[in-house]
Amino acid sequence: MFPKLKIHQTLLAPPLFWLLIFFIIPMAIVIGYSFGLGGVSSGASSGFTLQFYKQALSGMYLGIFLKSFGYAVGATVLTMAVAYPIAYYMAFASDRTKMIIMFLIILPFWTNFLIRMYSIMTILGDNGLVNNVLMQIGIIHEPLKLINNSFGMYVGFVYWNLPFMILPIFSSLDRMDVSMLEASLDLGANHRQTFMKITLPYSIPGAVAGIIFTFIPTLGNFIIPEFLGGTGNTMIGNVITSQYLQARNWPFGSALSTVLMFIVMIFISLYIRYFDPTKSKNMVNF
């Protein structure tokens, strides 16, 4: 290990201060509100109470939590299904192809998120590109409902999460020594067995990181349901937003947020427990 120097503490001070002001204090405020400790400014009566948590875990809201959870799981599975082949192809492609794909993956980040959402709406809308083309060539006679339903929402989630899934899987596969695959073939395994026994286990740490990067932001996402989900597809993020902005029931919004945070923390803890990213091997033993 490298020696700890005095200057480390000095250099750490600004980020620590930043975290204190913009992370720890706001979080403390949110948790405080959720127990009804906010006073008049919070938009509700003061005094310690658990009623907001009771409400957050009551039938309707519990349902939305579960539904959000379901969407996050579904979006993660779909993203994985799309991302893995791309990452695999990329890892074993030539350096030039790698560069090109990497560029294409990063390219969307150069455009504003709202513009990208609107362009998805234009492409998938009733008069959008997809429906127009399909009607022109006569496959369908009336437009398909591609947005304002869960399909549109999944498209949005997969689109949004793809880079965060591809890159960690790619980076774990890319580190893989090709001679390991040759060794497996050499010892009598066919390509499928080699993939199952060697490649797949090797990519698991990357895949798990990708799942974390996909699942957690999706669970709390409120923009994609808003744009592409239509009226029937409310996720917990939307409820929290509306509690803060429309209903102005900050304590209840805070309680929902805290529950969400708690759920996320469970997943992160599981991740660290089984796939500790700080352990040098970055390998899983089954």
Place this chain on the structure above:
Amino acid sequence: MLELKNLSKSYGSVKAVKQVDLTIGKGEFFCLLGPSGCGKTTILRMIAGFEKVSGGKILLGGRDITNDSPNKRDVNTVFQNYALFPNFSVLDNINYGLKLKKLPKSELDARTEEVIRLVGLGGFEKRMPANLSGGQQQRVALARALINQPQLLLLDEPLSALDKKISEQTRNELSELQKKVGITFVFVTHNQTEALALADRIAVMKDGLIEHCDKPKEIYERPLTHFVADFIGSMNFFECTVTHSDEQISRLEIPGMGQITLSYNQIQQVGAKVLFCIRPERIKLSLLESSEFENCLGGIIRQKHYLGEITKFIVELSDNKMISVVCQNYLLQLSNEFYDIGEKVNVIWSKTSGELIHVS
């Protein structure tokens, strides 16, 4: 057993292997030797099936395997970097091949145990590859390949990643192991000492071609080409002209230095330009004149390197020609001969020493 017929490999316009013909016998320890980029590893990878063949055929035990995929060939490989599976224990690495064959558990266990004993890895079964030394990893790679009892074992510079002592020890073990299992070994290396020590036969390669293929002793003592003579060990070369040749001797004129004689049973064409080559250890230094059985040239010692068991001298002959001479320190001490830089000496060698290479 293994036959390469007209085997070639091109990468675009670059010809890595040029129509190589080679037959390797059953149970032979065969070595492909050459500098990096000579095509030796490409040949190995084509035999293993990792590289597609551009032309020619590979036959194993009479069967054409040219287009078989690697898992269909009765050939196993020990990789240069070992390519162990990092997420499998030593045991799981070793019986990887057997598990795929779905053998009954009793046979699987028996063979695994046997091969672990063979390479001396007992007690390490539960370890992960990352927790093994280089030498131990090498044994795992060897065991993993041998357990399949292939017809042919390919070894791609297996000793190059080990430090010198371990490498020498492993070399001896490898040689014993090969005799014990009787499997044909094809060993690729750029290290001539390894090749000379291990191989039954060596093929010296250069630029995708086999320059000389023979027993180590022949390769060392009767190299066929300038490249082979230069690549294996060290060699002094003299460009010269044949002035006389019969069934017993050839006389050669070295321009600016005089005549030398060589007992040589091949008749040379008088007037032909040839390359006379002689190993540094075949030459001795002396203050005296030579006997009639010896050749003698005069020179001045320019450099002296003490190397423990030997001393290496660089001697300047006439015409600024530098040659190297190697003397056993023990013999120098025994005969009380001590030479120093700047001293005038005679370099002397027996008329039976040296070899002729034809210059094309």
